[in-house]
Amino acid sequence: MKIIELITEKRRHLRSVHTKVTLPDGRSYIEQTGELVVPSSVDHPPGMYFVLDRSDDNSLAEILPHLLLSSQEPATKLHLLQQHRVTHILDLASSFTNRYADQFIYKRIEIFDCPMANIKRYFNECVDFIDEVRMQNGRVLVHCNAGVSRSPTIVVAYLMKRENYTLENALSFVRAKRPCIRPNNGFMKQLKEFENELKQL
Numbered sequence: 001m002k003i004i005e006l007i008t009e010k011r012r013h014l015r016s017v018h019t020k021v022t023l024p025d026g027r028s029y030i031e032q033t034g035e036l037v038v039p040s041s042v043d044h045p046p047g048m049y050f051v052l053d054r055s056d057d058n059s060l061a062e063i064l065p066h067l068l069l070s071s072q073e074p075a076t077k078l079h080l081l082q083q084h085r086v087t088h089i090l091d092l093a094s095s096f097t098n099r100y101a102d103q104f105i106y107k108r109i110e111i112f113d114c115p116m117a118n119i120k121r122y123f124n125e126c127v128d129f130i131d132e133v134r135m136q137n138g139r140v141l142v143h144c145n146a147g148v149s150r151s152p153t154i155v156v157a158y159l160m161k162r163e164n165y166t167l168e169n170a171l172s173f174v175r176a177k178r179p180c181i182r183p184n185n186g187f188m189k190q191l192k193e194f195e196n197e198l199k200q201l
Contacts, residue, residue, distance in 0.1 A: 068084060068141045069155050069178055072096055075098075088141070089141050091143060092110075093150075107126075119186075152182075153190075160198060167191050
């Protein structure tokens with residue numbers, strides 16, 4: 001049997017599947033036979049390059065006495081911030097409004113949660129800000145949108161530089177406090193590069 005006949009015979013036994021495709025502008029479609037033909041629902045605004053988790057996450061993880069980690073939810077709730085004695089907020093979220101500028105000291109660094117984003121360029125700046133809070137006997141909340149990738153990456157970098165943790169130990173330490181953390185692959189690569197740089201100091 002010729003190769004083309006073998007391929008044709010195999011194709012007869014392939015099962016048809018439908019694939020949901022979400023485009024960068026937020027539109028979703030069902031792909032059938034190689035074409036995007038059936039519109040699906042759009043559940044987030046155009047231009048969002050991350051998946052929004054609309055469930056409430058009101059937990060603040062105390063990483064160190066002066067350092068807390070969370071999603072954006074606690075940063076919108078004054079009673080939670082006051083309950084946890086927060087004095088400063090390091091905001092790494094996208095499209096997020098800081099509500100209490102008259103009550104807390106904010107530092108905002110807007111960065112997308114995508115592997116190509118250069119988050120390492122902000123490591124030292126964020127470490128210095130957290131250090132300032134510690135010297136003032138304050139407490140800083142570090143948050144992004146979901147508290148899963150960007151803000152944990154900064155917290156891990158802080159532990160590596162100031163507490164001399166290895167990358168593996170820092171991840172384990174933070175994950176024990178906030179189990180859902182998962183820096184994206186690009187951020188993990190940059191954390192590894194940062195670890196190697198710290199070893200050379």
